[in-house]
Amino acid sequence: MKWRGTRESDNVEDRRGVSGGKVVVGGGIIGIIILLVNVFGGENAKMITPVLEQLQGGQQTQTEAAAPLSKEDEEMGHFVRSVLAKTEDTWDKVFTEKGLTYKKPKLVLFKGSVNTDCGGATSASGPFYCPGDQIVYMDLDFFEELQSKFGAKGGDFAIAYVIAHEIGHHVQTLLGTSAKMRQAQEGKSEAEANKLSVALELQADFYAGVWAHDNQQYIEAGDIDEALSAANAVGDDAIQSKMQGHVVPDSFTHGTSEQRMYWFKKGFKTGDIKQGDTFAEIK
Template sequence: MKWLGGRQSDNVEDRRGVSGGKVALGGGVIGIIILLLNVFGGENGQTIGNVLEQMQGGQQTQTEAAAPLSEEDKQMGKFVRVMLGYNEDTWTKIFAQHGMTYEKPKLVLFKGAVNTACGGASSASGPFYCPGDRKVYMDLAFFEELKTKFGAEGGDFAIAYVIAHEIGHHIQTLLGTSAKMRQEQQGKSEAEANKLSVALELQADFYAGVWAHDNQQYLEAGDIEEALSAANAVGDDAIQSKMQGHVVPDSFTHGTSEQRMYWFKKGYKTGDINQGNTFDEIR
C-alpha cells in the first residue's frame, strides 16, 4: 500500500519501548486459545481471554524488560500512524456526510503485555478494540502469527485491514450498534447470542471494506488479496477445522471465512455504509 509521505496521525500511543510488566511465558494450548478467541477484536472473546491469561499467568510469568526500538520497529510505527490517519480522514468525511461528528480513537502499540480499561492483555490476545477507553490495542508480532500459524499471506495491507476492522468496532460504539447488540443478547440462548456476535464482527469487516473503497488511490496490486487472505485465515470454520478437526456452527462468534470475505468485499465494492446491515442478514 502506498503510504510514504502520508499524514501521520497524532493519536498513536507507542508503548513498545515501555516495560510490559508481567507476561505469560510459553503460550502452549492456552495461549493459542486466547489468540483464537480474541483475533480481530471480538469483545466477548476478549473477556474470556483475560480469564485464561490470568490462569496462564498464575502458572509461569516473567517481567518483560523495556527494549529500544529497532529501525524496523520505528518504520512500522510510522506505517501504523499513516494507516490510522487514512482511517481518520475517511470516517471524518463519512460522518460529516451524515450530519455527525467523528470522534477519533487512540491506537496503542505494545509489546508483550498491556493494561486497558477492559483488563490486562498479552500479545496472545491479538489486536482488539476496548470500548471502555475507546482505544485499539495491537502488538505487531500478531501478524507473524497470522502468517506462520494460520496461513495468511504477508504484506502491509493485511495490517491495514486489521486496523480498519478494529476502527470498525469503534464506529459501532459511536453509532450505538455495540450497545444495542449486547442488549439484544440478554436472555438469548448461547447460539442466538453468538449469531449477534457474528453479525457485529462481519459488520466490522464491512466497514474495513468501506475504508478500502475510500482509499483506492493508495492501493497497490495484491492489496485486496492480502486482506481477503487474512479474513479467510481467521474464519471460525477455518480455525475450528485446524484446531479440532471439525466445526461447530452454533459456537461461531466471528463468522465463516466465506462470510468474512464476502462482507469485506461488499464494503469495498459499494463504499456505502447503508449497505452493511449484517444483523438482518443473519436473522
C-alpha cells in the same frame, strides 16, 4: 500500499520500547482459547479477561523491558500512523455527512502484554478494540503468526485491513451498535448470542471494506488480495479446523472465512455504510 509521505496520526502510542505493566499471562491451552475466540477481538476482549484470571488463579507476572526499536520497527510505526490517519479522514467524512462528530480513537502498539480498561491482555489475544477506553491494541508480532500458523499471505495491506476492522468496532461503539448488540444478547441462548456477535464482527469487516473503497488512491496491485487472505485465515471455521481438527458452527463468534471475505468485498465495492446491515442478514 502507497503510504509514505502521507499524513500520520498523532493518536498512536508506541509502547514497544518500554516495559510492560503487570498483567495476567496465559500460555498453552489458554493462549489457544484466546486465539480461537478473540482474533480481531472487538467486543470479546472484555469478555475473556475474567476467564483468564480464573484459570491463572489471579497470579500476575511482571513483563521485562523491551529492546530498543529497530529501523524496521520504527518504519512499521510510521506505517501504522499513516493507516490510522486515513481511517480518521474516512470516518470524519462519513460522520460529518450524517451530521455527527467522529471521536478519534487511540491506537497502542505493544509487545508481549498490555493493561487496558477491558483487563490485561497478551500478544496471544491478537489485535483488539477495547470499548471501555476506546483504544485499539496491537502487537505486530501477531502478523508473523498469521502467516506461519494460519497461511495468510502477509503484506502491509493485511495489517491495514486489521487496523480498519478494529476501527470498525470503534465506529460501532460511537453509533451505539455495540451496545444494542449486547442488549439483544441478554436472555438468548449461547448459539443465538453468538450469531449476534458474528454479525457485529462481519459489520466491522464491511466497514474495513468501506475504508478501503475510500482510499483506493493508495491501494496497489495485490493489496486487496492480501486483505482477503487475512480475512480468510481468521474465519472461525479456518481457525477451528487448524486448532482442533473440526468445526462447531454454533460456537462461531466472528464468522466463517467466506463470510468475512464477502463482507469486506461488499464494503469495498459499495463504499456505502447503509449496505452493511449484517444483523438483518445473519439469522
